[in-house]
Amino acid sequence: MNLFIDNKSGAPIYDQIFTQLKNRILSGELGENEMLPSIRSLAKDLRISVITTKRAYDELEREGFVYTVPGKGCFVAAKNVELLREEHLKKIEALMGEILSLGAACNLSKAELAEMFRLMMEE
Secondary structure (H helix, E strand, O other), X not given: OOOOOOOOOOOOHHHHHHHHHHXXXXXXXXXXXXXXOOHXXXXXXXXXXXXXXXXXXXXXXXXXXXXXXXXXXXXXXXXOHHHHHHHHHHHHHHHHHHHHXXXXXXXXXXXXXXXXXXXXXXX
């Protein structure tokens, strides 16, 4: 599995792993019940600590993206529709925050932003 660790990034390594795997699960690149690399092999491939990899997998399990079968490994959990919806809502809210900031920088009113959005929806 190709994961990219950016040592210059301000994000912790476990969070980079967590985010990349979560995005692959959400996009469908990693399918339901698909086995993830073992914690040890992923740590070896990325040349990082097993503890760091375990933390990323623990976070994925805590948020319902993977499940662990003792002695077998970690697998992608069945997609929870509510979980997916919540993830998408978080992304929308973040993007809307950026829109508001850009709009304020351009001195756009709420009405002007709403009109821009309405026009885009008509296209």
